[in-house]
Amino acid sequence: MSQTHHATDETLMRYAAGTLAAAPAIVVKAHLASCPACRARVATYEALGGALLEDIEPTPLSATALNDVLALLDDEDDAAVAVPPPLAPVEIEGIRLPEALRGCDIGRWRWIGPGMKMSRVGVPQDPDANLILLKVGPGRALPDHGHVGTEFTYIVSGSFTDRFGTFRPGDLAEMDDDVEHQPVVDTDGECICLAAMEGRMRFKSVIGRMLQPIFGI
Amino acid sequence: MYEASSPVVLEIPPAFAAGRRLAVVSSIDTPQMPTPDVLAGLMMQVARDRDRQAFALLFRHFGPRLKTFFLRWTISSGVAEDLVQETMLTVWRKASYFDPARAGVATWIFTVARNIRIDHLRRQRDPSTLPPDPEEAPETVEDGLLGAERDAQVRHALTALSTEQQTIIRLSYFSEKSQTEIADELGIPLGTVKSRTRLAMNRLRALLEDQP
Numbered sequence: 001m002s003q004t005h006h007a008t009d010e011t012l013m014r015y016a017a018g019t020l021a022a023a024p025a026i027v028v029k030a031h032l033a034s035c036p037a038c039r040a041r042v043a044t045y046e047a048l049g050g051a052l053l054e055d056i057e058p059t060p061l062s063a064t065a066l067n068d069v070l071a072l073l074d075d076e077d078d079a080a081v082a083v084p085p086p087l088a089p090v091e092i093e094g095i096r097l098p099e100a101l102r103g104c105d106i107g108r109w110r111w112i113g114p115g116m117k118m119s120r121v122g123v124p125q126d127p128d129a130n131l132i133l134l135k136v137g138p139g140r141a142l143p144d145h146g147h148v149g150t151e152f153t154y155i156v157s158g159s160f161t162d163r164f165g166t167f168r169p170g171d172l173a174e175m176d177d178d179v180e181h182q183p184v185v186d187t188d189g190e191c192i193c194l195a196a197m198e199g200r201m202r203f204k205s206v207i208g209r210m211l212q213p214i215f216g217i
Numbered sequence: 218m219y220e221a222s223s224p225v226v227l228e229i230p231p232a233f234a235a236g237r238r239l240a241v242v243s244s245i246d247t248p249q250m251p252t253p254d255v256l257a258g259l260m261m262q263v264a265r266d267r268d269r270q271a272f273a274l275l276f277r278h279f280g281p282r283l284k285t286f287f288l289r290w291t292i293s294s295g296v297a298e299d300l301v302q303e304t305m306l307t308v309w310r311k312a313s314y315f316d317p318a319r320a321g322v323a324t325w326i327f328t329v330a331r332n333i334r335i336d337h338l339r340r341q342r343d344p345s346t347l348p349p350d351p352e353e354a355p356e357t358v359e360d361g362l363l364g365a366e367r368d369a370q371v372r373h374a375l376t377a378l379s380t381e382q383q384t385i386i387r388l389s390y391f392s393e394k395s396q397t398e399i400a401d402e403l404g405i406p407l408g409t410v411k412s413r414t415r416l417a418m419n420r421l422r423a424l425l426e427d428q429p
Contacts, residue, residue, distance in 0.1 A: 049324065
């Protein structure tokens with residue numbers, strides 16, 4: 001699958017460096033699964049991390065550090081290798097979701113407005129994460145909003161269009177904090193997307209303001 | 218499986234005689250860095266043969282670097298040593314995931330350390346959460362580059378950056394600081410940090426695309 005809309009280099013570098021917050025990192029990971037080009041860029045930024053690690057000034061370890069770790073290898077070898085159980089598909093009410101959401105706490109769809117449902121996703125690594133699934137009917141506008149901090153949206157199914165183009169399954173929409181945009185779901189079917197916010201969202205529309213208490217933000 | 222584990226560990230004396238014999242590949246005492254090929258060879262010995270001497274050499278090379286890595290994240294010295302140990306034990310445990318076609322040793326160990334650091338942050342926030350068990354397998358990449366080639370390209374590109382640009386890139390890998398805090402530390406305006414980061418990344422990208 002060849003994607004049209006990608007993550008920025010800044011984001012992929014933060015993903016590779018491990019400094020991207022948990023929720024955006026999940027959204028980026030979902031995109032990586034369907035985007036060889038971004039996977040290659042992540043590999044490059046991980047290699048950059050490796051090169052920087054090589055270059056770093058060494059700090060002496062305690063005198064016993066090596067022997068301590070060697071002594072622990074026996075336990076490692078004795079530990080039984082657990083065979084992982086077969087993995088159930090990640091889904092919400094029968095709809096297949098990206099593997100990147102494995103381990104997350106996916107709630108039920110909740111009605112948030114005409115033709116619009118939302119499920120808040122709990123991220124075990126980060127209780128404060130703002131991660132949601134949105135299901136929006138054909139031809140409907142997503143809540144009009146600007147945001148504080150970058151917003152990351154991965155398209156699971158269907159498509160939407162805003163002034164930056166049409167976003168299809170596998171695409172990633174990365175919107176900076178100063179961007180106001182009004183995505184409208186294309187008329188050929190509903191659109192499910194996974195969205196993460198780095199900062200608080202500020203909604204402008206009535207529906208948006210209704211969302212705010214549900215988000216708990 | 219590994220029946221000979223105990224006798225082998227006894228063969229490595231505390232003074233680490235074996236390491237001295239192989240001093241050419243140990244960079245702690247000499248400024249000479251082991252080549253990526255040597256490191257990959259050691260890593261393969263660990264993966265295939267569960268070779269403790271090879272592991273010890275990797276530890277001597279990467280351990281002190283990993284300690285600095287963790288210290289940069291404002292982690293105390295004692296905890297940093299624990300995390301170095303955890304990282305190297307993961308390297309031992311998951312050695313079979315190391316694939317020289319995908320990544321060089323330094324890159325692979327960097328990703329292991331990165332995941333351990335993220336995990337450590339999470340445990341600090343909520344000690345009750347169970348750690349996930351990442352596979353430490355890098356994403357599959359189909360651009361036909363060998364891990365070692367990619368590493369060499371990146372290293373070359375990094376040295377071609379100005380000192381200023383290298384500093385900015387290093388801070389974004391090894392520091393929790395926001396761009397605002399980086400600006401304060403370097404005594405330059407926030408806008409300059411942003412533009413310098415962008416310039417450094419553009420230059421890096423150009424250098425990488427320039428190469429065959």
